Structure formats: structure tokens, C-alpha cells
Amino acid sequence: MLARNHVDAMSRLAASIRVAAFALLTGQLAPAADSSSNRFTPEVAGYLKTFKSGGALTDSSRALTPTETLKHFKLADGLQMEVVSAEPTIRQPLNLHFDERGRLWVVQYLQYPFPAGLKVVKYDQYLRAVFDKVPPPPPNHTKGADRITILESTRGDGVFDRAKDFVSDLNIARSVVCGRGGVWILNPPYLLFYPDKNHDDIPDGPPEVALSGFGLEDTHSGANSLAWGPDGWLYGAHGSTCTADIKGVKFLGQAIWRYHPVTKEFEVFAEGGGNTYSLEFDAHGLAYSGSNYGETRGLHYAQGGAYIKNWGKHGPLINPYSFGWFEHMPSKGFPPRFPQTMIIYEGGAIPAYEGQLIAGMSLVNRVQAAKLIRDTSTWRTEDTEAIVLTDDRWFRPVDTKTGPDGAIYMADWYDSRLSHLDPNDTWDKERGRIYRLSAVGAKPAPSFNLANLSTGELIKNFSHPNKWFRQTALRIFYDRHDAKAVPTLRTLVARETGQVALEAFWAVNASGGFTEEFALGTLNHPNPFVRYWTVRLIGDGKKVSPALEEKLIALARTEADSQVRSQLASSCRRLPAADALPILRELLLRTEDVNDTHLPLLLWWAIESKCGSNRELVLNLFRQPALWQTPIVSKFIVSRLGQRFTAERSEANLVTAAQLLTLAPSAREVDELVRGMEEGLQGDAVKAVPAAMQERVAAIWASRPKTPTLISFASRLGNPDAAAAALEQLADAKSPEPFRKKLVALLAERRVAAAVPVFLELLRKEKSESFQLEVLNHLPRFGDERIPAALLELYPGLSVELRDLARSVLCSRVNWSRRLLEAVSKGALPREQVPVVNLLAIQNHHDARCDELILKHWGNLKQSSEDKNQKLADVRKLLATGTGDIAAGHAIFKQTCATCHTLFGEGGKVGPDLTGYERDNLDFLLPAIVDPSLAIREEFTAFNITTKDDESLTGFLTENQPQSVKLLDTTGHAVVIAREQIASLQATRVSLMPEGLLDGLKEQQIRDLISFLAQKK
Template identity: 40%
Template sequence: MLRSAVLLIFVVIGLGIVVRAADSTPTEAEYKSAWHKLTVPGTWDDQSNGVLAKFDGIAWYRAEAKIPAEWQSTQVTLGTEQIDNAHEAYFNGVKLGGAGAFPPKYESGLKELKKYVVPSEHIRYGEPNVIAIRVYDHDGKGGFKGAAPSVSAGGQTIRMEGKWNFRLGDDPVFAARVDDKNATKLPSDPASFSKILASPHSAPAGKAPTDYTPIVPPNEALKTFTVPDDLKLELVLAEPHVKQPLHMTWDERGRLWVVQYLQYPYPAGLKMVSKDVFWRAVYDKVPPPPPQGEPGLDKITIHEDTDGDGNLDKHSTFLDGLNIATSLALDRDGVWVMNPPYLLYYADKNHDDVPDGDPEVHLQGFGLEDTHSVANSLRWGPDGWLYGCQGSTTSSAVLRPGLDKLPVHSMGQLIWRYHPATRRFEIYSEGGGNSFGCEIDAEGRVFSGHNGGDTRGFHYVQGGYYQKGFNKHGPLSNPYANGYFNAMGHANVPRFTHNFVIDAGAALPEPHRGHLFGVEPLQGRVVEAELSNDRSSFKTKDLGYSITSTDPRFRPVEIKAGPDGAIYVADMYEPQIAHRQHFQGLIDKDNGRIYRLSAKNSARSKQVDLGKKSTAELVEHLQQPNKWQRQSALRLISQRRDRTVLPLLKKNIESSTGLFALECLWATYQLGGLDDAFAQKCLAHKEPLVREWTVRFAADLPLDLAAAANATGRAVPGPREVQDAHLTGHRFAETRTSIPLARKLVDVAKSETYVRVRSQLASTAKRLPADQALPLIDALITHNEDADDLHIPLLLWWALESKATKSSAAIIGLYKKPEVWKRTLVEKHLALRTMQRFAQSGTRNDLLIGAELLANAPTIEHKQELLKGFEAAFKGRPLSGLPDELVKAITEAGGGSLALRVRQKDAAAIVEALKLAAVEPASSPDPKQKAAAEEAKTRRIELVQTLGEVQPSGSVNVLVAIAKSSADNDVRAAALTALLGFKDEVIGSEVLTVFSSLHDDVQSVALTLLTSRAAWATQLLEAIDAGALKPDVLPLDVVRKLTFLKGDKLAALVKKHWPKLEGASTAEMQELIARFASVAKSEGGEPFEGKKIFMQSCGKCHLLFGEGGRIGPDLTAFKRNDVNHILTNVINPSAEIREGFEAIVVITTDGRTITGFRADQDARVLVVRGIDGQNISINRDDIEETVPLKKSLMPEGLLNNLTDEQVRNLFTYLRVGQPLNSQ
């Protein structure tokens, strides 16, 4: 027998058939004449043994995917990415779209990631469907350079990874299904895919494509790494003992605890109802806490070095069956577990590493929309609070079970904390990147990384607001923040370091100590950066890379300093680290590694069991150079509650400086030993860190409450603390300190030389009540040197603003001091923002405060600065409706606009206003003119509204003309509202001549006008009686309003056309609720389509994520995931009317009837906002009677004209957690 590696080709000349050995490579001509098999992903250059290395042109890929019958009710999509160079995608012969462009107008689409919606009418459910990709290669390698195409629906994915049919050339039939006519041109052995690799009901199988990202075995892995010459890298843990490692911590015995994130990316037991382009999902329900519900795959494991050789040789599982568990923190007799939506506590009182039973739920309501952004990174702070992060693409409504009726709402990235002893939860600091990593340095400062570029992360100060992706992740919780902090300064660098550790140990050589070590999962490396002071904050500078690897699967996601002072890095070991690909099934759940980075010549030392040390010995341990050793000793001191060491701790504080004094202060506070008298001593300490932290402790919790709670470890809040602890609108609970301590804080503020102490004083001022905060702010603003600090100016503003709602008089008291206006912080930062905040609010009381500010400003320069703040607040808002006092103050300050001069009844201004209001501006298609046109429109509306308020002679004719003929609906609506104050009977008849031609929104305003006076209402009903208008033009709520008007003819017409004014019965409403609930809860809703429906209906009255009307309640913080509750409010709106939105009818002395709710009021004026969104100001002297209505202003039947698909889309949108800013 002849054996040879040479391919043998037998040519049967008589038949003209070429028979080729099975393992041979076709020629280019054969690739053009017939179909062959190539692997996807991959390029044809790499799979043709060089035959197609120079081929540039058009080729086709083709395969079949069997679409499950269960997908019929869900939108199906086809995803593609990084196809070189341009492509078109076809489904059963129908073109879905493409990336780039084919010749002759070639454009590359290589970098595009596409998601094509497949029309349901072209899908054959339960059968194979043809997916064809037409590819044009311009130069270089052609084919699939990214992941394989995938077909997805409802969270399930068919990943088409493997052999595809491939052919060179171009023929439209290559996209078609096989039939008798085209069979000869299509593959006889079609490539086929049907396996579902991901599912929202259980974790996806997640097998990585090893053919193009080979797995390096653990014992070979270290060969792929490079570290600096003075460091060494060791593998300490790998599969099968650890997979998907997400979080690490160590107990006092030095044992490593690992959270293995095996359930990611889909929560177990949930069905995905929808997801948006950012992969934010809406699920069908909230999972119960474990062990209830379907168990997940996540687990917490313990790994121990039993013989001190550095190898973790003993492995056990503390807990499994968890469902999206992200982190843990160790307590004396149990373990805290972050398992969104819950913070859980598992007791283990006998310390046998087995939970004693089911967990206790301490917090609930953390968001689950995006499992790479859920609450994470649980850890103890030096103050005895548990700290954690929340990522950018989740939102939360956190409750303390058994204590709270209303949750704390948040959107997007933040740092939160929880105090177990008092059960206080609060937002520590808001904003940032996709916060997934919480670092607390040796001085107790809080940091987190960033998923963007050009920085290494954020330095979080207490009460701070930080930059975020506002369009994508929602606004800051405080609408009056009027500023935010940026990330730490850094040179331009690619994204990202989401997690880092700041070294404070002794295991690394001196050149590396104190540096920031950050993981870069996209690049597969660990960066080392210098952290240096930048005023009261920090900046960073890269020094190099501590770990790099040639293995593309190295994906470091977690980094910590260990008991030995070394740096530990957890590696998920993935082909790529991208949430989108993970959701599509491209995830490897079989691997994971943990590495140790230490000094090259460091010796291995056996960990001392800190749990065996006495408390006094642990106090001495607080002097250790290793940060982990100090933090662990502090944790044990706190959790033991051994108060016998308090004298020793206090002695150490008084006799020491530096970190030892600070550690002893932390321990004293956590043992309940920081009483009022000792706190005052510490405020005079020579160590600035001691002063800084004492300032913080003064308002973190009332010192007596903190002492009692920390001493016993039990929740001991009184009634006030229970009520107030769950936050005011400013995300914290105000804390009143003692009078002597408050005075001492003010003394410190006046003379403090250390900038970070002053920064903490500003944060603390925000947490104090106004009578204690204002003197502290007054002292801090004397430091002109802080005007250019990165944090202090805004911290002072936020402290001042937090008192604006309840203590505005105290703020005005501050500005009545002439010397305050001379301070640089006030001139550059505070005065303008103070005026802006009160003007933004827009209530009469706050606008009158603005008038007082202008009156108190000592110079024209100060007044002009205040006017800048006022103008910033009113940009795009009309100036009509301002109190006379404010109008006068603005005019005297030199800021009198035309509308304000009209308010002053200036004759020349009135003539000019009538002339300008009557002019209809010419439209321009030039987009550059758009901003100017919008500004002109705002000013015109302002003049129209002002004419309605002042009512000068000649106004009626001008306003009626505008109402009848303006091309702008907003201007028309303003004119109709302005006419409410006039009595002329001709107004009604004139408006009726154009009523039928008005836009729906304008018709609503016209009805408010026509039904406000008996004469006009009679004219309206006469038109209905004559057949000029149909009766259904009047909603039932408007007809009910007519019953308050006087007139026999009017009453007769109402009775004739509406003999019954009752709405639907309760039984009918319950039936509607049940029917719509079934539709709303079904799968397949499209949130972007739902948003359009919302804006066309609900959004006319309600705000959601800052968009919509301001008539009804803002729905952003509403419990929108409760479909039945929403439906009850929509279908039977009068069943439960939100406080503050009760409807009233105001009957005036001149015969008007105005319906709406109280939008604002003071002793002189009542402002009523109607269902048309217009505000109507009524002098109280003109009010004859105010009658409360039992019916809601919200009409019934809002869903009746929507299709099931529209209802499904609407409720899908209502349940999303964050803004939808693009599709």
C-alpha cells in the first residue's frame, strides 16, 4: 500500500469528473463553481491554505437555523459583528440590512455591530430558516473577524458558530430557500444550527469557541505572563476549584473566600419580557430571596493553605444555589451576601462554615436590569458601615423590610452604605462610571474605577454628585445640584480600569508601594499608576504595567491586597469580556484563575490566625504596615464588642499621630467610645486625619445613638431615627449634634489649615440641621483659598441647598450679612447658584426669596451675578407669572426685559408688546436658525401670557387673532389661556369658528377656555345642539365641570345631551384590569415603541425620566413594575388620588369656573394647573368659592383605543429602569 502525505488526485477523463481526497483544499475556481464548508468565525484566507489569500471580491456564507415555535410571540433578531469588509444579511431570501457599502461606492463596515429585526411574516417557526451573508472583501483577510452571527429572541440565542456553506461569486439566488428551480445552485448539505445556548430561565451553557481562542492549561498559564523584574507572579487557584471568580476576601485565618459568578448573565427562574439596545432587561417578576424560587448556579467557596507552602490545598463550599450573587463580607457570627435584589445575612454562629438556616433579608429592591451593573463589591468601611456599589445600567428602589413604606429610588451608578446596628441605609455618593469595584484606602477614602477612558477612576467624597451618562443613566437625584465632580485627573488612556487596589502593604518592593494597581479586562493587563494629591482630591499618572499576558483569554476583573501584603488578581479567563456577547452565549463558565503578585524574593510566611489574638493584641496589630492586617484587626475589634480596650485606644489616640492614631479612632468609634467630650478633644488633635474623621463621625449618626448601637451591636434607634433614617430627598438622614460639639465644629472650620478637613466639614454641614449647618457654612466660606478647590465649592453649595426647602429664611439670614458678599466662595460659586436654585423651583415663595436676594446684594456687580443665576434657571421658560416684588427687584437691578416692563405697566412697553406679539415669525428650513427660532418663540409666549395677566387695552383682538391663526400650536395654546381673564362674549364665538381645525392638544386648552364662563359654554353647547360639533368632543370630566356654571339654558343643554354622567361601574373596571393585565405581562413588548405611545398619551400629563408633562405626578419613582397597580390607576383613576393632585373647582367673582389642582399658592395668589397643562393665577380676592372634586382629573378609558400590541409596548416601556435615549 502506498502511504504519502501528498494529495492524490484521480481524474476520470472520460466522465470529466474531478475526484479529490477528503482533506484536500479546493482551488479558487472550485470555490467559485461549488459550495464548500468554512468555519465561522474565521477568515477564508486562514482556512484555504493560502489559496484565497489574495482573493478580494464577493463571497457568500449560508447556513440554516431552526427557529423554535415558542418564539412566535417574541421579536426575533439576527446579530452580526466585524465582518470584513462590507456585508449584507438575508433571512429566507429577504434582505434585512447591511454594514458598509459594496462597490462602486465602497465603504468599510468592519467595525459595525448590527442587530437586525426579522419580520415575523418571513419566519418559518419550527423549521429551518436560511441565513445568508453576502460579503465583500476590499483588501486583507475576508470573512468573520468577530463573533459568529446569532439569532435571538426573548433572551434566548442560537449561536451559529461552526461550519457554514461558503462560495465565491455573486448570485441573488444564493440568499433564497431551496426549491425545484434553484436546487442546483444551492448546497446539497446545508449547514444547520438549532442549539439554544442562552436562556432567561436558566444559565446558558456558555462554551467558549476554542478554535480561535485556545485555552492555555493552568500549569502552562504563567509562561504567557510578563511582570517587572523585581516582581513575581504565581498561580494560586484555578479551575476546577474556581470558575468565573468575581469577588475575593479573606477571613481572619487567612482563608480565601471567592464568589463564583456562574449564573451570570441570566437570573434563574425569570423570564425576560424585553431588553433595550444597552441590554437593560425587563423581567416578568422579582425573584424571591434564596433558597426560595429556582436555585441559581452562583456559589461562595472557601480555599485554605493548610501547610503554609503558599498553595491553597483545601477547598469547600460555604453556600451554593445563589442567583446573581456578586460579593460578600464577613461578620463575627455570619456572612453578608450581596445577591441582588437583596442584601442577605447568613448566620453561622458555631463557625462550622455552614449557614445556620435561611438568610435574613436586610435590604431589598436593588435592580436586576443589567447583570454586569448590579449592586456589588460589598465591604466593611472603617466606620462600621457596609459599603457597596451600584452599576450604571440598573436602577433601585431599596426598602428595609419591616421598617419602610416608601423606598429609596436611584438611577444608575453610585456608592451606597448600610449600618447594620441601626439599620440605616443611604446613598453615600452618586454618579461615576459603571461602578463595579469599591476600594477604601489606608486613610478611609472611597474610590471606584470607571468603564470609560482617560481616567483611572473616581474619588468619592461623602454627599458628592459625580458625572455620569445622564442621557443613558438618568439625571442626578437632586434637580438643584447645579454641578458635579469629575473623575480623577489623568492623561488620555483607552478604557478601562473598573476596579483597582491602592497598595498599603509591605510585600511589594519600595518602588511599588502606595501605588494604584488597576485591572484592565479589555486589554488583559494590570496597570500601575501613581496616586498624588490634587487639592482636596487626587490625580493619577501611569507608571507601566505590572502584569501583561500574551494569552487573549486573560480577563482580570477583581483585584485585592491579601493577608501577606501581596496583590491578588481574579481572572474570569474569557475569550472576550463583553456583556452583549455574554448574553448571546459567548461565555466560558468552565474556567477561572487567581494569581498572586509579590516581590520577586519574598519568602512565604504562614498566616497568623488573628481570631486567636486577644483584643489588646489586636489593638497593637493596628500598627502593622500591611493594610489588610490593620483592616482585619479593626473588623475583629469592632465585632467582638470588647469595650475593655477603650482606655488603651484613647491613650493611643492622644499619644500618637499618623495611621495608628486614626486606626485607634476608628476602633474607638466602632466600640461606642467616641462620646461628646472625647470628640471635642479629637477635634483639637495635631493629626489632621483624626480631626477629619472626628468631623465626619459628628454627623454620621448621633453620637449617643452610635455609641449605644456600636457598643451592643443591636439596632436601637428611637422613633425619630427610624422615621428619618431612611433618607430625606437628599439621600441622607439629618443628624443633630450637641450644642458644644456644633460650636467646636465652627471653631475648627474657622482656623483649619488642612484642606481635606475643610472638605469633610463641608460634607458634614449637609448632614446637620439648618441651625447647626448655617454657622458652619458661614465659617467655611471665609477660606478664600478654597474657591479653586476641586470639591469644596460644590460641597458647600450642596450643604446650603439641602436647607433651601425647609429653612429658606435661614439662608436669607446668611445673605443679609454684608461681609458674606465679599467672600470669594460666595462671589464665584454660591450666590449665583442660590438664586438659580430658588428660581428653578419657581414657587411663589421661592421667587420672593429671589427678590430678597437681589435686595440684599450690596453692589450692582453682585446683582448682575444673581441675574445670571436667574437667567440660567429661566432659560427657555417664560417670565410671566413672576411676583411683582421680583419683577421690581429685577428691573431695579438692570435686568428688565420687555415682558417685565409690561408687568410694570410701562405704556411704551405695552405698545411694543402688542405689536411684537401679533407678528407671526417667518419659518426657516435652516437648522442653524432653529435655536434662535425657539428663543423667539419663548419670548413671544412670554409676551402673550403677560398680556393676559396685565390685560391692557387692545389685548383681546391681538390674542384672539393669535389663537385663531398662529402656525405654532404652543403659541395658540398660550393665547387661549391668556384669554381666560377677559369677559368679552365675542371671545367664545370667535374661538368656535376655528375649534374643529385645532390640534388635539390645542382643542383641550380651548375647551378649558370655553367652559370657564357660562356665556362661552352656552355658545359651545349650542354649536353641539346645532350639529356643528359632536357631543363626544367634550370628555365626561369636562361635562361634569359645566354643572358648576349657572344658566337655565346651559343646564338644559347639558341634560339633553348627557342625561347620565356616571362612568364605568366597578365591576366593568375590574374586568378591564384583568384583560389588560394579561396583555401587559406577556412577552415581546418593544420599549422604544412603548415610549412613543407614552409620549402621545400619558406623557401629556406625566413625567418619566424628565420627559413629558408636569400636570400629574412624576412617574419616575413610581412603582412601575407593579402592572396591576398601574392598571388600577389608569382604568379607575378616581379610586386612589395622589396627595397634592386632588382636583378642585374655583368659582371666581367675575363668573369664571376653573378646574384643576393647586400648583402653587400663597396668601395672595392661588395657581391652578388644568388638565391642559396651563397654569392659571387667580388673586384670592377674586375667588368666590373653592369646591373639592371627588373625581380625578385623569380621564377614564385611556387604553380603550390601543391595540394589544400597543398596550404591551406601553407597559414594557413603563417598566424600564432608566431612560431610553437611542435605539
């Protein structure tokens, strides 16, 4: 239940505003970011004049004062909200960090969105910028407007009445943490370290460049959210639309990365996710981050994990042989996107939410609480309640932290605009707030300084109910690296069994006491997370002694906790093959993990990491027949092994694939290997097949039923009988339809010319419309002029669905498009039967004759902004003058929308699921229908592919592999295209949802459809 529950904090707020006014008078406030128009080359400036902005843009809504903002919050029972800092002291706050004195460090991101001193020379279709140069690091940089500000409450009332800048004039500063004798600032393209050994809040000198190479292409989405891990590494997140090239490690898009401040190592900890922002470690040291997806509360990142990405926009995974990925944590509850900032609340001061995930959802002006529920070796979430709601559109919680007092602190960007899809700098740079959300009656923490505590006093914090004190005490242990503390800490690890044991374990590592002898003992510790972290640190060391190897093998055999087994799999990826494979063997034998969310793929990735330079050791592992029969190996590993050694078609890999076929203990395993190898071979045939593989293919061909998978496998490896077998089975109406569909795809992909007359005959005589659709979908792969003639002949007798696809096929090649348009000119095909979506596809060919015919028969296709605005006004007026019938609207939805969209569990998966959107908000719903290209979610970006033989395809990239890509069209049909066949692959800013959806509906039908879409269930 929600209630208006406000605190009497106005006097405190007034004090904060007085301090802010003082800051303004004394010049502590930065000037607004440079508003010069000299940010673009003339070419880019011209391009931006026609760029269609989208998303939550600046509007006419009124900004509220901090006092007014408080009045608009609806808080869950038992909570109070206070403004602890606001403009003008703090503006555009992006990132928060509490130091060991309880002071709050704030990144004021005032330079956003344009780096000072740089000029945009190019934008891509996603508005990712290319700049004219790489900015130098401070102190030789072009000064910007960003600043790192320290806030302090001197009166003890919790309101930050003192503010000072640690450093100002920064240029795209995104995150800050203290530690290791100074301050770390993430300032892409750099990670900077400002020494401050005497802790006087004044840098000891110019910053050291710890890392260089974080991308600047998209300043809303780059590197972010520094956080110390319990292992002493400095972690950070990385957003989806920037690149990185750091110390030879290259990646594109979303990731969690880490840097070791002593060894200077940099690595990707885990890859993928949504537009990854925020980073949280729970009490067990597990890593989580927010996302821009809907129907989730974020991600739990396992070490070495690969997670879902937008494959077209953000590129493939770093490892092309991943062959799988993890999804976001499943969520039950409020579905709209997106929970970009999150914490696991373990502050001890708000018992109702202890252990819950707290997500700031800036797009919907909401803070959501959710239970974390163990789900095999990872987690899922179930929403409990919205703990903060408001009707203030400007409320944008972009960062969340637990404070020393156990309260939840939120940085509010405070702007009516949230979308980055507008190159114009219309951001409100005059406002920003920081709130404290706490239990009713809660008091601020008294003053303290953990850095002044002795080792014994620091250890007392390991039992503190607030995780912040435990984490900060641990960070100080790492700062000190005091070997004299090790004996006391080891005794504590041995004596305790709960959280204190884990904290002391981490502190042993911080103090230099993690040795082989110590690890041999802690692998038997009763706390599973002590065992987990022992395995983790051993893996990070990348080598093991014989004694540790023996212990890890035994642990893999007997470990009861799936998260420990998960970490064993992750750590094996980091160990030498000779040490890792015996451990992996024991894990593969564990039958209980076959249905684990993470473990099967983690085990595959560990094995795959040895397949390049240690293939003989991998083969030796699979010389054990019993291993092939285990559930995980049978279900997850065998096919991927086959795919791994055929995806990259070197002679050595193909010989290894042949050896695996020889080692397979039964026909079932041979079939699984063949299935995986066929997958790996998709996209192209092998040009040189080693003799060993030829022999195995011939033996299998002679001994096995001729399934589509075997036919495809043999065909790609040069078997001369495969194509004939495919055509024979295809023509046999008694063959199962799923088999025949696979053969259609194979023959089309291989462009077997003899298949064209067979396909056309099937199209004429086949009774199954589903099969006819499959045949139609693959006809564009052939440049045969018999195809358009046959389609135009058959067109009048086809069903509505077959006609729709037939037109799309005719639009896929320029010559065929001409024939379609000529048929209209001759009166053979009614003009009204060719919708705008087909005409737009034809225009992608940029053919003068086609453009001439379109202009002649249909006029100008593109609606102007004025036309769309008028249409919006007309629809609004129409809706205001009558009511709709939901049942009738349901029927219209099924006819016009359900092919692509799901609503209330009904419909297709091509476009976004509409259930979680603000469908009752006409300001959102109507523009999305009238102008669908206005704001396209990045995971639904369409791609245009033109092949070298002039086929044009449009759809969504569902796979992005080194040898091929897979494209899914709006009918749900998938096509694999070899990369060597692709002439161009480009994302389009045009939605696959056509404009003019409402034009064919009567007025009452429009009311009915909108009533159905806008209803709440």
C-alpha cells in the same frame, strides 16, 4: 521597563490542579447555568433575532491553559506571578475576600447572565431586562449555579489546595464579606446575612434579608463589591444600568451605598461615576472605585458627592438642585478604557508600588500602576508603568485585592468575551483563574487567626505595614464591640500622632467609645485624618451639642487641611440648619478654597439641603452683606441660589427669590442672581408670578442694561416688553454677536412668532456664517411653513456647512421633509446632495409619503450584515495592496471626521476622543468605521425627541432636569426643550456617525485615512 519574569510555580500549580480534580470527582463543582431557551417571552425572542450585538464578543481565539497563560505575561521588573487557583476548582470568579484566617472567599458567578426561574418579558434599548417576577430569597428561591467558595493553603506554600463551599445554589450572587458573626452576600435583589457564630463555615440557618430592592435589570452592572468601612458601615458599589428602591431610597444607576448592621439604616453615600465597580478604602479611610471611562483611573468619592453620569441613559442625579457634579480623577498616562477594578496598594511587601493605585483593565488585558497625587481636597493620578501585560485576549482581571502576605491577588474571569451587549449566553463557564502578583522571592504568609487574638494583641496590628492586617483587626473590634477596650484605645489616640492614632480612633468608635467628650478632644488632634473622621462621625450622628457646635465653628475658621474642610462641608449637609449654617458661614469665608476641586460644590449642596424646610434661616445667612463678596459665594453660590428658587416654580420659592434680589448688596450680585434665576427658568415661562417678584422684575428691568440674560429672565416672568427688546437687539447688527445668539435661542425657545420673518431675513443678509448657523439651528422650533420655502430658495447659494445644517432643519419636521424630497423629485435639488444621514432622520417620522420617495430615489438605505462584511473584506484587501500617506490622511480626517472626533488634540468633542483607542488594530478600527452602530459607548448614546408640535430632534442629552432637557447635536449646537413640550424621548441604538463614510472616498484616500488614524504618536 518590562521583562518576562516568571516564577517556578508549576509544581504548586500542579498541586492546585490535583485538588481541583478531587473537587470534580467529589461533586463540589456546580453544573453549568441553565441553558434552557425558556428565558424569554415569544415577543422578546423575536426582538432578539434582530438585535445587533456589540463590543468584545466571543471569538475564535484559543483559550490557554493556566500554565500557558503564565508564559504569556510580561511583568514589570522585580515582580513574579503565580496561579494559586484555577479551573475546575474556580470558574468565573467575580469577587474576592480574605477572612481573618487569611483564607480566600471567592464568588463564582456561574449563573450569569440569566437569573434562574425568571423570564424576560421586555428589553429596553440598552438591553436592560424586565422580568416576569421578583425572585424570592433563599432558602425559598429557584436554585442557581452561583457558589461562595473558601480557598485555603494547607501546606503553607500559598497555593490553595483546599476548597469548600460555604453556600451553593445561589442565583446571581455578586459579592461576599465576613463579619458581625456571619457572612454577608450580595445577591440582588437582596443583601443576605448568613449567621455563622461558631465560625465552622456552615450557615447556622437560613439567611436573614438585610436589604431588598437592588435591581436585576442588567446582571453585569448591578450592586457589587461589598467592603467594611472604617466607620463600621457595610459599603457597596452600584453599577450604572440597574435601579434600586431600598427602604424608600430610590436611585438609578451608579453610586456608592452603605448599610449599618446595627441601626439597619441604608443610604446613598455618593452618587454617579462610570459603570461603578470595585470599592477600596485607603489607609486614611477615603473611598475609591473603578470606572468604565477612559483617561482616568477611577473616582475618589467624597461623602454626599455627586459625580458625572450618562444623563440620558442613567437619569438625573437624585437631587434635582445639585446644579453641578464632580468628574473622575484626572489622569496622565495610558488613555484607553477602562479601569473597572482598582486598589490602593498599601501592603508593605512591594515597596516600588507602595501607595500607588493598581488598576485591572480587563478590556485591554492590562494591569496599570499609577501614582496618587494630592489635588486640592481630592486626587489626580499619573501612570508609572504597566505591571502586567499579555497578548492573551482571554485575560480579564475583574477583581483585585491585597492579601495578608502583601501580594496582589487578581480574579481572572478568563473569557474571550467581555461585552454584555449580546443577549446570547455564549460565556465560557469552564474557566477562571486567581493569580498572586508579588515581589520576586516573596514567601506566602504563615498561618494565623486574628479572631483568636486578645485586645492587646489586636492593637499591635495597628502598626502593621500591611493595611489588610490593620483593616481586619479593626473589623474584629467592630465584631466584638468590647467597651472594656475603650480606655486603652483612647490612651493610644492621645499618645500617638500617625497611622496608629487613626487606627485606634476607629477602634474607639468600634468599641462604643465615641462620645462628645472624646470628640471635643480629637477635633484638636495633630493628625488631620483624626480630625477628619471626628467631623465625619459627628455628621453621621446628625446632631451636635452647643459645645461641639462652637468647636466645629472654630475648626471651620482655622482648619489648615482642605480634606478636613471638605468633610466639614459634607457633614454640614447632615446636620440641622441651625447648627450647620454657622459652620458653613466660616467655610464660605475661606478664600483659599475657591479653586478647590470639591469644596465649592460641597458647600453648595450643604446650603441647598436647607433651602426647602429652612429657607428663612438661609435668608438670614445672606442678610450679611460681607458674605456676598467672598470668592466662593460670589463665584459658586449666588447664581445657584437664584437657580434653586426658580427651578421649582412654587409661589413660596418665587417669593424667596424676590427676597434674595432685595438682599443683594450691589448690582453685581443682582446680576449673578438674575443669571442663576434665568437658568432655573429655562424651558418654560412661569404661569403665576407673585406680586413681590413682579415688583423686583420691574425695578431691575428699569434700572439695568437690557442684556440677553435680563431679557430672558424678564420674558419668562411675564414682562410684556421683553420680546420686543429681544427683537430690537437681534435686528441691530451693532449688537455683539454672542448677545444676538443668546437672543436667537430665547426667541426660539419661547416660540415668539414675530421672530420668524426676522430670522429668515437675518439668514439672507447676515455676513457671519457662525451667526447664520445659530439662526438655522433654531428654526425647527417654529412650525411655520415659510421656513422650508425660504430654505429651499436659499439653498443653492449657501456654503457647504450651511447646506448641511439646512438639510437637517428640513428633516426635523415631517411636512418639511416631504418638501425636501419633493424638491429632489422635481429636479430642483440634486439627489446626490442629500446624504444617507438625512434620509435616516426623515425615516424617523414614519411617514408613508416620505418612505415612498426615499425608496424611489435611493432604494433601501440599510446595508445588510452581508454588505457590511463584504465592505470590510474589500477594505482589508485594499489596504493590503498599497500604503497610505499620513499627511494626506490628515487632510481627509479634518474634512470627514474632525467635526465630531478628536485625535491627537485636534477635532471636535461630539463623539469619543479617538486618541486612546486601539487604532492600530484593524479588527477594531474597520468595523467601527464601516458599522458605527455596532458598539456605541453608553455616554455617546443618541436620543430622539419628538415635541408635541411634531418637531423631531436628535442628539446627546447633556442635561436632564425636572423642568427641561438640553440636547447637543452633532454640530455642537445646544437646544433646551421644556419637558411639557416633549411627546416622546427615546434613546436610539443608531450611531449619529453615518454608515458609508468610506463610500465617497477613492481607494488611495481610504488608505491615506486609515494610515493617519492607525498611526502611533
